[in-house]
Every structure is written in structure tokens, then in C-alpha cells.
Amino acid sequence: MTILPDANLYIDGKIRPATGGKTYDVLGPWTGEVVTKAADATAADVEEAIVAARRAFDHTDWATNHAKRYELVKKLRDLIKANNARMVEIARHEAGAAIGAVFAAHVNNAVDGMDALIDLFPEVKWEEDRGRKSAMGGKYVSDRTVVYEAIGVAAAITPWNVPLYVNLGKVIAGLLAGCTMILKPAPNTPSAAAILGELALEAGFPAGVFNVVLSEDPAMAGEMLTKDPRVDLITFTGSTLVGKKIMENGAQTLKRVFLELGGKSANIILDDAPNFAMAVASSMVVFHAGQGCAITTRVLIPRSRYAEACAILEQAYAGFADKWGNFEQPTSIMGPVISKKQMERVMSYIELGQKEGARLLAGGHARPDKGGGYFIEPTCFVDVTNDMRIAQEEIFGPVLVVIPYEDDEDAIRIANDTTYGLSGMVQGSPERAAHIAKRLRTGSVSVNGGMCIAGDLPFGGFKGSGVGREWGREGIEEFLESKVIAVGVPA
Structure with a gap:
């Protein structure tokens, strides 16, 4: 008998089972028994998530309508807080958290971090005047502006240890930056991701902006996301060994990859x-x-x-x-x-x-x-x-x-x-x-x-502990590209 509700996919604005209806059992760390059943995505489901995220980025105003994003993410935040009791039950039964750990890193710290990212959003620069400058002996004069814009489709691959905390650190930052997101959680902890899909739907997120793909296979969906040229960025938290593989896969299409890896x-x-x-x-x-x-x-x-x-x-x-x-x-x-x-x-x-x-x-x-x-x-x-x-x-x-x-x-x-x-x-x-x-x-x-x-505060490591930073304003800026626009003026 399961304890938690079934965990389903959230793709292109719809909560649904996997193609073919396949599921897998999620075992609870406290008992070793089944605590929930999760949709087991096929390659076709992952493909649909990529197509939806690409379409939402390329053909909607998600990346450019900063005010709209801000309000929707705040609405998602409010729904997450309203569902605190569900988050606690998921962390306890699925991640094996003791009560004292739940009301720290697992749920409370995750919510506090989400609040911090939302509070920092107004500090993000979208355009910066770099002044007028002449070149080549004054023959050419330009007014220079640096514009910051979302990089595109971002895939977040997350671990099982503190799943809600890591999911929110990546998803909230990426959405605030204007990226469209595909979240692929660890097989052991699908519910902490699936519930975000449910709440995004309730919040009224446009179809394709945020997608959740669950899979019992620890590699299939990740391999697809890290190799597909339609995915522009990969953010991963997990082992250094897997991080190296993700960087290798991403190199094939020159993706931006940022990694939060191991520590000693x-x-x-x-x-x-x-x-x-x-x-x-x-x-x-x-x-x-x-x-x-x-x-x-x-x-x-x-x-x-x-x-x-x-x-x-x-x-x-x-x-x-x-x-x-x-x-x-x-x-x-x-x-x-x-x-x-x-x-x-x-x-x-x-x-x-x-x-x-x-x-x-x-x-x-x-x-x-x-x-x-x-x-x-x-x-x-x-x-x-x-x-x-x-x-x-x-x-x-x-x-x-x-x-x-x-x-x-x-x-x-x-x-x-x-x-x-x-x-x-x-x-x-x-x-x-x-x-x-x-x-x-x-x-x-x-x-x-x-x-x-x-x-x-920005979080990340040196050496084998990773590349890039998440959380803080820097965590939002990881999802941005800079573009220089120079307008010629009469010398």
C-alpha cells in the first residue's frame, strides 16, 4: 500500500502518465517498502518535453516579459508554501529525512532559498549602458549597450539527497532568468519534482515553460537531454563522475554546463x-x-x-x-x-x-x-x-x-x-x-x-566540486547570455 500520491509527468502544460502507462515502484528508506508509484517516462516523453520547452522559448514572450515571469513565479512560491505539509511528507517518506532534518535543509531552507531568489530578481540587470567610445583615431564612434537575455532551454538534473532544495534552486533561478525548463529528478525521489509540476499547472504557467520528466532509468533521460542540440544549458547536482560524463556529452553541442558536484x-x-x-x-x-x-x-x-x-x-x-x-x-x-x-x-x-x-x-x-x-x-x-x-x-x-x-x-x-x-x-x-x-x-x-x-549567497565549488554557481543573484545570472549592441553615431 502506497503512502504518497502517484507521481506523474508534467509535459507541455499537462499532468499525465508515461506513454504506455508504465510506472515504477519507489521504495521508502525507512521501511524498504513501496511508498509511491511514479510514471516511467519513455524516450518519446522526453522528446515531447524538449519540443514543448523549445517551442515555449522560441514562440512565446516568456523570455522577454520579465513582469509576467516574476508574478507567476511568486504565485508558484505561494502555492509551494500552502502545500508545506505535502512537502514534509514527501521529504520524510521518499528522501528518508528525519523530522529535525525536514524542518531545516529539506523544506524550510528550500522555501527560504526560493524567497531569496525572488527577492533578488529586481537586482538582475537586463541592460547596461557601457558608454560612448571612439575607435581607430576617432573615425568610428559607438554607443555601447550590453543586453542580458535568457540562454534558452535549460535541463535540470537533480539528486536524491535534498531534492526539493536542489529542485527549487535550479528551477526558480532558471524560470526567473527567462529560460524554459525541463526537470529530471533522481529515480529515488520523483515526488519532490512531480508536485512542482502540479503546482505550476495550478499557478497558470504557460504550456511548455516548465516540464517534469520522471524515469526509473537513471541515465536514459539525462543522456537525451545532455546530447540534444535543442537544449542550451544543463545544470546538474550529483557525483563528480557523472558530472564529467555530462560535461563530455554537452561538449558535443557546446552547451553551457554548470555542475555542483562532490565534496570532502x-x-x-x-x-x-x-x-x-x-x-x-x-x-x-x-x-x-x-x-x-x-x-x-x-x-x-x-x-x-x-x-x-x-x-x-x-x-x-x-x-x-x-x-x-x-x-x-x-x-x-x-x-x-x-x-x-x-x-x-x-x-x-x-x-x-x-x-x-x-x-x-x-x-x-x-x-x-x-x-x-x-x-x-x-x-x-x-x-x-x-x-x-x-x-x-x-x-x-x-x-x-x-x-x-x-x-x-x-x-x-x-x-x-x-x-x-x-x-x-x-x-x-x-x-x-x-x-x-x-x-x-x-x-x-x-x-x-x-x-x-x-x-x-552563491554556492558552488573549486576543482572537482564543480563549475559555476547556484543560489544568489549569481545563480540566476548563470542562465543568462550577454549580448553587445553598438550603435554607430557621427564622429
């Missing part, structure tokens, strides 16, 4: 951190079972206080033992991982860490006693060196690695010694911590608890 972010705790014990204890990787690309999964501890920190962590993990994995617990921030496949992947890394010689301080086991879903204990490895795979590769589960360092320079070296560069933290005396933060090769850094990730 470092939390540097200095010996003069204002509350050293609290800083160490709060470094546990437990929020949403560690399924977040920007979570700091490496904690760097000064060797002079390393034994003290290990003792603090051991006590913190012991105290957390009965505070996770309960569907009804209002304060819980950790539930299961998303799927059996992900559980097996995380457990393989836990096994690898022990083989590499790291010491298992806490956790390390699957917990079938928690229910029929995909539960892994909060896990902590100490005595880790930064060359170990558990320190270099994104595990995407509730696994923290603890690495000692000698001095500030050593901490900076270790933090930057990774193929990733998404986020980070520094905790210590303000001037010293800020100096270190400026030397980290990451897209965002929190110093002493500062909120470096918010809807009005």
Missing part, C-alpha cells in the same frame, strides 16, 4: 577554538545520515589536543546512540540512507577504512534492528592519514574521519590536499581563523559558525 570538506578546529569541546563534539557527521555534499566529513585536530579530542568524540557518539533512526522523534536529525545500494556503498567504505589502518572509534555497523530500511550507525574513524581513501573519497554516509595536524600551515595543506573544494569550516580565534579561511581552496567557508550557505 574539512573542519579545521584550532587549539584556541572558543569552545574546543563543543567544536569537537559537534563535528559528528549525523545530519541526514551524512548525505550532503557540503558536510564537513574530515575534522582536523591539532596534535597537541588530539587525545583530548578523541575522548570528546567517543563520549559524544556514545551520547548520540539513542537519538537517531526514530521516524517519530521530533528532535531527530538522522534517519536511514536513501537505498540498499547506498547502504552497501557506505558499508564498503567502513570496511575499507579498517583495512587501511584507521581506528574505528564509534559505530561501523548496519542496523537492521531499526527497521526494514537502510540504517547505518553514526561512524567515526580516528588515526586517519589524509592519503587514505576514506579521507579522499566522498562516502556520502554518516562517516567522520579525524586527522591530526602539526600547525596552521599543516592544517591548510591537509585541507587543500583533495580533488574537491566545495565547503569548509575553521574554528578558532577570529583573526587567525579568518586568515586560514582565505587560504582554503573551497567555494564557501564557515568561520566560527558563520552561515556560509544561504539562498542569497
Whole structure:
């Protein structure tokens, strides 16, 4: 018996099943049982979405009527807020979010971010006077204007970890910019996308402006969207491996591609951190079972206080033992991982860490006693060196690695010694911590608890963590092209 309503396609202004009526079962992470059935799109359905989005961009005023877009997106925003209870149920049952995580990253932060993008829209420049200038000895004089316009059809390919948050970050920004959109969510979390199609229809969006394609096949629709010349832009959040494939596919038609990829972010705790014990204890990787690309999964501890920190962590993990994995617990921030496949992947890394010689301080086991879903204990490895795979590769589960360092320079070296560069933290005396933060090769850094990730700030990474930025005004501008118009005037 399903818990959530069926998830359907939204193509060319219509909510409908897939061609042929095929569906697939979506399993809930808490139970391992079916929570909803989703329409399983065919290649013909994806083709129809591309045709609809192309037509809506080329033959309507969506891209040029800024006021119309603004009002419709605000109406969509209001409907999303009015359906908050549905959003919460989707996040809990489909993404496996604990209640404490739902009312943070999954729903509330998603809505706050959406509000921020809408509030920033009036700041976007659509035309900029670059002044009059002469050239070639004054023979030619021009009045120059730079015009900013929507790039065209944009496809958003989104992950399963915080689906509503990522869906809104891409879709709202793209729609505000004037692009027409095709949203292709992860197979595990179709409902967080399907509901946006339902609400767009209710809001009165023109046909083809926004489309939602669901598919059990993780690659079919993405392959079509990333290779089709009628799609102008791809925005993707997910693994670095898949991001490379998308960039390769997009290169065939010279698409604009922007990618928000993996992370192995470092939390540097200095010996003069204002509350050293609290800083160490709060470094546990437990929020949403560690399924977040920007979570700091490496904690760097000064060797002079390393034994003290290990003792603090051991006590913190012991105290957390009965505070996770309960569907009804209002304060819980950790539930299961998303799927059996992900559980097996995380457990393989836990096994690898022990083989590499790291010491298992806490956790390390699957917990079938928690229910029929995909539960892994909060896990902590100490005595880790930064060359170990558990320190270099994104595990995407509730696994923290603890690495000692000698001095500030050593901490900076270790933090930057990774193929990733998404986020980070520094905790210590303000001037010293800020100096270190400026030397980290990451897209965002929190110093002493500062909120470096918010809807009005650009988010993205260096190196293998991605290309481009989303959220903030910069996130809207990623969907724009610039055009120079120079009008000759008499010299």
C-alpha cells in the first residue's frame, strides 16, 4: 500500500502518465517498502518535453516579459508554501529525512532559498549602458549597450539527497532568468519534482515553460537531454563522475554546463577554538545520515589536543546512540540512507577504512534492528592519514574521519590536499581563523559558525566540486547570455 500520491509527468502544460502507462515502484528508506508509484517516462516523453520547452522559448514572450515571469513565479512560491505539509511528507517518506532534518535543509531552507531568489530578481540587470567610445583615431564612434537575455532551454538534473532544495534552486533561478525548463529528478525521489509540476499547472504557467520528466532509468533521460542540440544549458547536482560524463556529452553541442558536484570538506578546529569541546563534539557527521555534499566529513585536530579530542568524540557518539533512526522523534536529525545500494556503498567504505589502518572509534555497523530500511550507525574513524581513501573519497554516509595536524600551515595543506573544494569550516580565534579561511581552496567557508550557505549567497565549488554557481543573484545570472549592441553615431 502506497503512502504518497502517484507521481506523474508534467509535459507541455499537462499532468499525465508515461506513454504506455508504465510506472515504477519507489521504495521508502525507512521501511524498504513501496511508498509511491511514479510514471516511467519513455524516450518519446522526453522528446515531447524538449519540443514543448523549445517551442515555449522560441514562440512565446516568456523570455522577454520579465513582469509576467516574476508574478507567476511568486504565485508558484505561494502555492509551494500552502502545500508545506505535502512537502514534509514527501521529504520524510521518499528522501528518508528525519523530522529535525525536514524542518531545516529539506523544506524550510528550500522555501527560504526560493524567497531569496525572488527577492533578488529586481537586482538582475537586463541592460547596461557601457558608454560612448571612439575607435581607430576617432573615425568610428559607438554607443555601447550590453543586453542580458535568457540562454534558452535549460535541463535540470537533480539528486536524491535534498531534492526539493536542489529542485527549487535550479528551477526558480532558471524560470526567473527567462529560460524554459525541463526537470529530471533522481529515480529515488520523483515526488519532490512531480508536485512542482502540479503546482505550476495550478499557478497558470504557460504550456511548455516548465516540464517534469520522471524515469526509473537513471541515465536514459539525462543522456537525451545532455546530447540534444535543442537544449542550451544543463545544470546538474550529483557525483563528480557523472558530472564529467555530462560535461563530455554537452561538449558535443557546446552547451553551457554548470555542475555542483562532490565534496570532502574539512573542519579545521584550532587549539584556541572558543569552545574546543563543543567544536569537537559537534563535528559528528549525523545530519541526514551524512548525505550532503557540503558536510564537513574530515575534522582536523591539532596534535597537541588530539587525545583530548578523541575522548570528546567517543563520549559524544556514545551520547548520540539513542537519538537517531526514530521516524517519530521530533528532535531527530538522522534517519536511514536513501537505498540498499547506498547502504552497501557506505558499508564498503567502513570496511575499507579498517583495512587501511584507521581506528574505528564509534559505530561501523548496519542496523537492521531499526527497521526494514537502510540504517547505518553514526561512524567515526580516528588515526586517519589524509592519503587514505576514506579521507579522499566522498562516502556520502554518516562517516567522520579525524586527522591530526602539526600547525596552521599543516592544517591548510591537509585541507587543500583533495580533488574537491566545495565547503569548509575553521574554528578558532577570529583573526587567525579568518586568515586560514582565505587560504582554503573551497567555494564557501564557515568561520566560527558563520552561515556560509544561504539562498542569497552563491554556492558552488573549486576543482572537482564543480563549475559555476547556484543560489544568489549569481545563480540566476548563470542562465543568462550577454549580448553587445553598438550603435554607430557621427564622429
